[in-house]
Amino acid sequence: MRLRWSPLWQLSNEMQGIIMIGFSLLIFKLYAKNMITAFVAPKMEPYLLISMGALFLLGFFRLLNSNLKGADCDCDVCDENVPPWKLALNYCFFLAPLVLFFSINDYSLHDEALSKLTAHDGNTTELANSPQTKGEVQAVVNDKKQIEVGDDNYFQVMDVLNNKLDDVEGASIVIKGFIYREDGFSENEAVIARYVMTHCIVDLSIYGYMLNGDLHAAKTNGWYEIRGTVIKQEMDGQVMPAIKVDSVKTADPPKDEYLYMF
Amino acid sequence: MSIPTSIKDVIVFALFLFLMYLFFFGDVSALPFIEQLLSEDVQSIFIVFLAIFLEALPFLLLGAIASSVINIYVSEAMIARVIPKNPIAAIFVGVLVAVITPVCECAIIPVVRRLIQKGVPVHVGVVLLMCAPILNFIVFGSTYYAFRLNMPIVYGRFIICVLAAVIVGFIMHHYFSKKNVLKMHKEDLVGNVPINENKGDSRWKGILHHTSFEFFAVAKYFIIGALFAAIAQVYFQDVLYGLAGENPFKGTAVMMALAYILSLCSEADAFVAVSFAKTFQPEAILGFLVFGPILDFKNTLVMLASFRFKFVLVFIMVVSVIVFTLSILAGYFL
Numbered sequence: 362m363r364l365r366w367s368p369l370w371q372l373s374n375e376m377q378g379i380i381m382i383g384f385s386l387l388i389f390k391l392y393a394k395n396m397i398t399a400f401v402a403p404k405m406e407p408y409l410l411i412s413m414g415a416l417f418l419l420g421f422f423r424l425l426n427s428n429l430k431g432a433d434c435d436c437d438v439c440d441e442n443v444p445p446w447k448l449a450l451n452y453c454f455f456l457a458p459l460v461l462f463f464s465i466n467d468y469s470l471h472d473e474a475l476s477k478l479t480a481h482d483g484n485t486t487e488l489a490n491s492p493q494t495k496g497e498v499q500a501v502v503n504d505k506k507q508i509e510v511g512d513d514n515y516f517q518v519m520d521v522l523n524n525k526l527d528d529v530e531g532a533s534i535v536i537k538g539f540i541y542r543e544d545g546f547s548e549n550e551a552v553i554a555r556y557v558m559t560h561c562i563v564d565l566s567i568y569g570y571m572l573n574g575d576l577h578a579a580k581t582n583g584w585y586e587i588r589g590t591v592i593k594q595e596m597d598g599q600v601m602p603a604i605k606v607d608s609v610k611t612a613d614p615p616k617d618e619y620l621y622m623f
Numbered sequence: 624m625s626i627p628t629s630i631k632d633v634i635v636f637a638l639f640l641f642l643m644y645l646f647f648f649g650d651v652s653a654l655p656f657i658e659q660l661l662s663e664d665v666q667s668i669f670i671v672f673l674a675i676f677l678e679a680l681p682f683l684l685l686g687a688i689a690s691s692v693i694n695i696y697v698s699e700a701m702i703a704r705v706i707p708k709n710p711i712a713a714i715f716v717g718v719l720v721a722v723i724t725p726v727c728e729c730a731i732i733p734v735v736r737r738l739i740q741k742g743v744p745v746h747v748g749v750v751l752l753m754c755a756p757i758l759n760f761i762v763f764g765s766t767y768y769a770f771r772l773n774m775p776i777v778y779g780r781f782i783i784c785v786l787a788a789v790i791v792g793f794i795m796h797h798y799f800s801k802k803n804v805l806k807m808h809k810e811d812l813v814g815n816v817p818i819n820e821n822k823g824d825s826r827w828k829g830i831l832h833h834t835s836f837e838f839f840a841v842a843k844y845f846i847i848g849a850l851f852a853a854i855a856q857v858y859f860q861d862v863l864y865g866l867a868g869e870n871p872f873k874g875t876a877v878m879m880a881l882a883y884i885l886s887l888c889s890e891a892d893a894f895v896a897v898s899f900a901k902t903f904q905p906e907a908i909l910g911f912l913v914f915g916p917i918l919d920f921k922n923t924l925v926m927l928a929s930f931r932f933k934f935v936l937v938f939i940m941v942v943s944v945i946v947f948t949l950s951i952l953a954g955y956f957l
Contacts, residue, residue, distance in 0.1 A: 372635065375635045378835075379642065382639075400670070408681035409681060411681065412681045419838075422835075426832065560887075560894075562671060
């Protein structure tokens with residue numbers, strides 16, 4: 362026979378179930394829209410998919426077994442009775458972000474927020490010593506003695522430019538990125554930069570090379586394709602790769618706004 | 624307390640339909656007023672918030688599952704056998720256990736709480752809490768890649784972490800060894816109920832059931848902490864950055880505060896730290912690398928959910944002082 366009255370902890374269990382299903386649906390939606398990499402690096406994706414499955418199953422388990430008091434888990438805290446207002450407040454913490462996450466459409470950060478997030482990267486160009494790929498000079502310079510920098514060889518090229526600068530000095534280079542200017546940069550100073558993510562957008566950093574040449578046409582935060590030559594430049598007593606600009610061409614922003622370290 | 628079954632069913636069903644509606648139409652047409660409510664800054668806060676949440680979600684789940692498995696399968700007798708009676712030896716066993724525990728700073732807290740409940744001494748729990756997020760192969764790998772041109776930082780991070788854990792372990796042994804540090808839960812009041820006895824028909828169901836409970840207990844505080852961290856990320860980061868100076872004391876303090884606010888995962892923070900390497904002295908970088916994984920905004924709230932307020936407060940103060948001192952001392956050797 363069906364009980365006319367149910368204890369509050371049963372409602373609480375069922376809400377937990379629904380919220381867990383909600384979170385798994387959120388991950389699924391982000392995955393289906395191909396948006397996961399806008400938040401976290403691709404290496405996290407399998408973990409998130411596993412969590413999605415786990416949350417979905419757990420949620421249904423919780424929903425379907427909501428009537429078992431202290432079900433099998435021996436401790437009686439699991440199914441505590443709390444006053445209704447506390448229950449409502451409790452689950453607001455979970456429901457409010459869920460509603461927000463579902464209703465935000467545009468997941469890309471605007472420029473100002475991005476620059477705030479990466480505000481700590483004092484000197485962009487000197488960051489360039491952390492990528493894990495070991496670049497070989499022959500691998501990045503093609504037959505025409507030109508370096509074409511793309512998403513897949515970005516770190517390789519960076520490694521070569523930093524560690525074997527003598528070998529590639531004078532080679533021509535084609536690179537796409539956005540124009541980044543720090544406070545205090547003049548119109549003719551700029552960095553051709555990309556955002557690089559290691560784990561999630563919290564740890565975004567800016568990687569790039571200093572540009573040398575006529576840059577009046579290049580607007581800050583605009584996307585450009587730069588053609589030029591690799592040169593040495595001294596900055597704060599350190600020799601660094603830079604690019605002597607031959608031509609600046611506007612370009613479309615790439616599909617993947619960020620580069621991923623691993 | 625109870626509620627009419629029909630009303631309960633209506634609430635649950637309505638909630639379910641609402642979420643389904645959001646799932647299909649949430650971003651298209653559903654709640655345009657929400658989007659209008661959010662200024663660009665607020666929206667970026669939520670995006671950062673969602674990123675922190677997604678990043679930690681698998682680890683939170685892992686922690687909840689590990690804690691439930693310990694609850695059901697690890698008995699007090701087993702722990703008593705593994706942990707030596709001698710407090711000093713116990714601390715070193717704690718460090719060794721930390722090396723083989725592959726969980727990060729959010730996931731470790733429910734695990735430690737469960738272990739203390741099962742009879743692990745408090746100071747060993749503290750050692751585990753401090754060492755587990757740093758002493759593992761993933762963190763060693765990422766620190767190595769980020770600082771391979773500056774190896775002293777890599778070694779320094781792990782040495783300082785172990786030293787700090789041992790010192791804090793001793794202090795905690797002195798002050799908290801006889802006290803109950805866990806937050807009162809109902810099960811503590813029930814008395815000596817044998818927690819490990821099987822009540823239901825299946826251990827698997829027990830684990831699943833307990834995992835959900837544990838997940839929600841931790842996730843609530845995590846969500847609040849992540850939200851604060853996101854706000855701090857968007858608003859306060861450049862303020863702190865402006866405080867940087869040549870003074871090693873000030874620099875270390877600033878970097879530790881930054882580590883606390885940023886709430887990065889221990890696997891990723893080395894890459895952020897390397898971007899500070901030119902602006903700050905090595906001792907400041909070490910402070911950042913050691914302090915961040917042990918304590919940060921989001922895991923403080925998770926800790927408050929599990930431990931008593933007084934214990935958390937003392938823990939935070941002691942860890943801050945010890946890590947600060949050790950980082951400054953390390954600065955003389957670098």
